[in-house]
Amino acid sequence: MSAFALQSCRDSHRVPNGSDAVAWLRERFAQARDAHAQLRIQGAGTHSQASSNVSSISMKDHAGIVEYDPSDLVVTVRSGTPLIELEHALACHGQMLAFEPVVRQINTVGGAVALGWSGSRRPYAGALRDHLIGIRLVDGQGRDLRFGGRVVKNVAGFDVARLAGGSRGMLGALLEVTLRVMPRPEAEVTVSTACAADKALALMLARGQGPGLLSGSVYVDGCLFLRYSGTSFSVQHALTTLGDNFNQVAEAHELWRGFVHQEHAFFSSKPGETLWRVSVRPDAPLHASTGAIDWAGGLRWCWMPNGNHELRAWARSHGGHAAPWVPQVGCDFHALSEGMTGLSYGLADIFDPYRIFDRSALQPVVKESAPCV
Ligand SMILES: Cc1cc2nc3c(=O)[nH]c(=O)nc-3n(C[C@H](O)[C@H](O)[C@H](O)COP(=O)(O)OP(=O)(O)OC[C@H]3O[C@@H](n4cnc5c(N)ncnc54)[C@H](O)[C@@H]3O)c2cc1C
Structure with a gap:
């Protein structure tokens, strides 16, 4: 057995920054293949779980902005760059990442992309995936691959x-990502009204999705919150069309951050209960346990007694899926259907035919009665 195979989960290798990174990764991946060892690609490692037989490759030293011309509304950045630094660089030019990622002290751009999490702006400005226009990745065969590019209309073929x-991290190590960025709105105002969940859902649906002045709609604690973003004039005009039931919310930034980062009291743990993340068609009816609604109706949060898994079948019957969720930590797996499991494995095999990257996030088909956490 080689020295590499003997290494334990505590081994963490840090990729060098700059041009040496590709050769360094190729060597590690070839060693892992020869030793039949498993690797986990990490960003800052804020959430990667320890495992006795998986070594980690940390990308956090591979950092820095590669190219950013604000007039192009596109930025190319190394994957280990802390999101907070990227957000700061964009803010200096009045721009932002419109998919509203979770931004903490150290979490990286590569980690955000590999997780694919998008905040409350998603139904109006697009998901992270819609803003991801190019990647550079070293795959399991050590190939230095580039897909997409720096212009928004660059897609020919797949x-x-x-x-x-x-x-x-199942396809390889992301070296660089190119993201579309958006101008920060001149004005942003949040209003709220107290109402029942079914009325809130109806109001969300009536306002539709897609680009426009509405940039967030959340229902929590018996209140519907609507956020409007745009020029001062257009936002003020939009507010006049809402009627008297709505009040302007002070400290709205805290509310949206609290919801995107799950620091809002709704997400505080409850003894004997599990939080479920339910992704369904926005016009799906309300389940009796719905406690909060996001994404213009498409994302529902429900607290359920521990061991109750009925939401899985309910979500499936409404065109979606449901999974237990740990607030601020997330979900370590994709609850995939049989067809999607096969497709995901097939895809991962193209990039990683020797299966050196940890695939524990690919959960096999989940049966209604079986707990998966
Ligand atoms: C609302 C909310 C939801 C969250 N959801 C999740 C969740 O679903 N899952 C979760 O793990 N954490 C989740 N977190 C926890 C934490 O915020 C994120 O894990 C964090 O953004 C990840 O950043 P990181 O740089 O530490 O990545 P890491 O924790 O190091 O890695 C996260 C994932 O990205 C992959 N990855 C990282 N960098 C690269 C790269 N360069 N190339 C290829 N793959 C890479 C890793 O293999 C791993 O699967 C969530 C937090 C909040 C507040």
Whole structure:
């Protein structure tokens, strides 16, 4: 057995920054293949779980902005760059990442892309995947691959770059990602009204999705919150069409951050209960346990007694899926259907035929009665 295979989960290798990174990764991947060892690609490692037989490759030293011309509304960045630094660089030019990622002190751009999480702006500005227009990746065969590019209309053939959104390190190590950025709105105002969940859902649906002045709609604690973003004039005008039931919310930034980052009290753990993340068609009816609604109706959060898994079948019957969720930690697996499991394995095999990358996030088909956490 080689020295590499003997290494334990505590081994963490840090990729060098700059041009040496590809050769360094190729060597590690070849060693892992020869030793039949498993690797987990990490960003800052804020969430990667320890495992006795998986060594980690940390990308966090591979950092820095490669190219950013604000007039192009596109940025190319190394995957280990802390999101907070990227957000700061964009803010200096009045721009932002419109998919509203979770931004903490150290979490990386590569980690955000590989998780594919998008905040409340998603139904109006697009998901992370919609903003991901190019990637550079070293795959399991050591190939230095580039997909997509730096212009928004660059797609001919398969749009492979977007596969990296939510890929959780199973296709290879992301070296660089190119993201579309958006101008920060001149004005942003949040209003709220107290109402029942079914009325809130009806109001969300009536306002539709897609680009426009509405940039967030959330129902929590018996209140519907609507966020409007745009020029001062257009936002003020939109507010006049809402009627008297709505009040302007002070400290709205805290509310949206609290919801995107799951720091809002709704997400505080409840003894004997499990939080479920339910992704369904926005016009699906309300389940009796719905506690909060996001994404213009497409994302529902439900607290359920531990061991109750009925939401899985309910979500499936409404065109979606449901999974237990740990607030601020997430879900370590994709609850995939049989067809999607086969497709995901097939895709991972193209990039990683020797199966050196940890695939524990690919959960096999989930049966209604079986707990998966
Ligand atoms: C609302 C909310 C939801 C969250 N959801 C999740 C969740 O679903 N799952 C979760 O793990 N954490 C989740 N978190 C926890 C944490 O915020 C994220 O894990 C964090 O953004 C990840 O950043 P990181 O740089 O530490 O990545 P890491 O924790 O190091 O890695 C996260 C994932 O990305 C992959 N990855 C990282 N960098 C690369 C790269 N360069 N190339 C290829 N793959 C890479 C890793 O293999 C791993 O699968 C969530 C947090 C919040 C507040």
